[in-house]
Amino acid sequence: MIQNSVSSGTRLPGRHFRNFSVRLSPTPRGARLARLLTVEQLRSWGMPMDPAGQIVAELAANAVTHGRVPGRDFRLTLYVIANTLRIEVTDTAGDRPPRLRPAGSEGDSESGRGLLLVEALADRWGWAPELHPRKTVWAEVVLPPEDVRSRHDS
Structure with a gap:
């Protein structure tokens, strides 16, 4: 199920709210699809794709690796x-909160660095428990003023 909304509030002239939401299978294919979508x-919104694409890739990979429960999708x-x-x-x-592992804590391991990348790429990130059994890991990216201006003009 894909939900997509674009609206401009009359109470806040010039401010835009946009959202997109999709449920995906908790598989490597679902994680790749999250990044592509x-x-x-x-x-389509005329916004920069980086670093958001990389952040989504890392968060989705974590969801399918560490947050996977067979038969339950991620959003x-x-x-x-x-x-x-x-x-x-x-x-x-x-019941499995995300853990930020310090650099070098896993030796030469090729995994376990996703949240370090998210921390480096995002302006803010965190997580919150949701209605049992869910949790949400989030990241925020402040958009450059020129990108905000161009979105308002479209």
């Missing part, structure tokens, strides 16, 4: 409110 959605949601893009990935493993 994000890039395409941002392109990707994108919000644009004023000059902020908020990315949310909700999975069904609320």
Whole structure:
């Protein structure tokens, strides 16, 4: 189920609210699709695709690797409110909170660095428990003023 909304509030002239939400299978294919859908959605909104595409790739990979419960989908949601893009990935493993592993803590491991990348790319990130058994990991990216201006003109 894909939900897509674009609206301009009359109470806040010139401010736009946009959102996109989709449920995806908790598989590597679902994680790849999350990134592809994000890039395409941002392109359709006339917004920069980076670093959001990479952030979604990392959060979706975590959802299907660490937050996977067989038979339960994960949800990707994108919000644009004023000059902020908020990315949310909700999975069904609320009993397993995300853990930021310090650089070098896993030796030469090729995994376990996703949240370090999210922390480096996002302006803010965090997580919140949801209705049991869910949790949402989120990241926010403040958009450059020229991108905000160009969206208002379209």
